[in-house]
Amino acid sequence: MKIITRLSLLFIVSVVFFSCQKDYTKELKLLSQKLKSEGKQILYQTKNITSKEHEIIYVDGDKIMLNNIDSVSLILSGNSIITKHSLVADFMSDQELIVRDVDCKKDTLSKYLEDKKRSYYTQKEIQYQCINGDYILIGLNMDDPDSEKDLVCIKQPKDLYLGVKLTNKFDIDGNIIINIDGDMASYPNLDYDFPLLPDPLIFFRGACPFTWSLTIDKHGEIISKADEIVVHNIMLPLKDLTNGLVFSYKYMPLIERQIYISEQEAMGKLIM
Structure with missing residues (x-):
């Protein structure tokens, strides 16, 4: 009898518990x-x-x-104080590639949004997009994959990363992978003669940008950096950046050729 009573009580408790959920x-x-x-x-x-x-x-x-x-x-909210980060890739004198946070400023969210609209001379409304419940994108044209978007991590929303380039890639933990820009023209101790380019200064006038992939976790921290950069669709391992000879003789001819082709195509002179 006692066993039946206990089982009945257990059943009642279970029913009450699950019905309250x-x-x-x-x-x-x-x-x-x-x-x-x-x-x-x-x-x-x-x-x-x-x-x-x-x-x-x-x-x-x-x-x-x-x-x-x-x-x-x-x-x-509009009154929230945010820190705006502009991340770029830069070279040190010892050929080490680093992430630099330039023009880091604090602002209210509402002031940042006002400035964003005004800087692009547009009447478009600010648009938002949420990725996986972890990241918020802010921009003026979410449908355009090439338009500038700013990134906020929901677990650390007071930090805002300006002008991120999405890769649509994530690591195994769901952390987002983005690209930042750099410029090969700032590569230290460049020793190359530019035999193809009629004007070698083309290289130094913004014709040689590169991208570098970073992984940002859900708290807004940079937790890893790719082992290579991409220069004119050429994969360049970071380990080869520390070797001036390898860079100058192995990669610069490839990079220069791509710049030359781009310049010729822009002028309509390239004959395929």
Whole structure:
């Protein structure tokens, strides 16, 4: 009799426990409908809903909010103080390639958004996009893959990375991989004669940019850098940058040829 009573009590407790648990799938759907009816823009909504993963990120006026059913939190508002970072790749005198944060400034989110619109002489509205619930992109034309976009990490929203170039790649932990720019013209101790270019200064006038891939974690920290850079579609290992002879005699002829072809095509003179 005691065993039956215990089993009955266990069954009742189990029923009460599971009946008290929230149906997050249903509640998230209802919340989504409510936000849309209020005219709020939903940036992200958990697809594979579990008791641990269930949230909606949305724009409410000058605020970006996160609602996970159990609580509502502010990610950013117009009054939020943000630090704007402009990341570029640069060479040191010893041929080491580094990431430099140039023109690092603090501003309110609303002032940054006003300046962004004004600097592009456009009447377009600021657009937002959320990636995987971890990153927010801010720009004026999300449909254009080449348009400039700024990156905010939701777990550290006070840091904003300006003009990032998306690679649409992530590491195994879901951290985003972006490209930053550099310029080969600043390569130290360049020893090359430019036999193809009629005007060697073309190389130094912005004709030799490169990109370098960085991995930024969900807290906005740079956690890794690629072992190579890409110069005019040429993969150049970082280890070869530290060797002036290898760079000058192996890679510079390839780079110069690509610059020459680009210049000739621009002038319509290249005969294939």
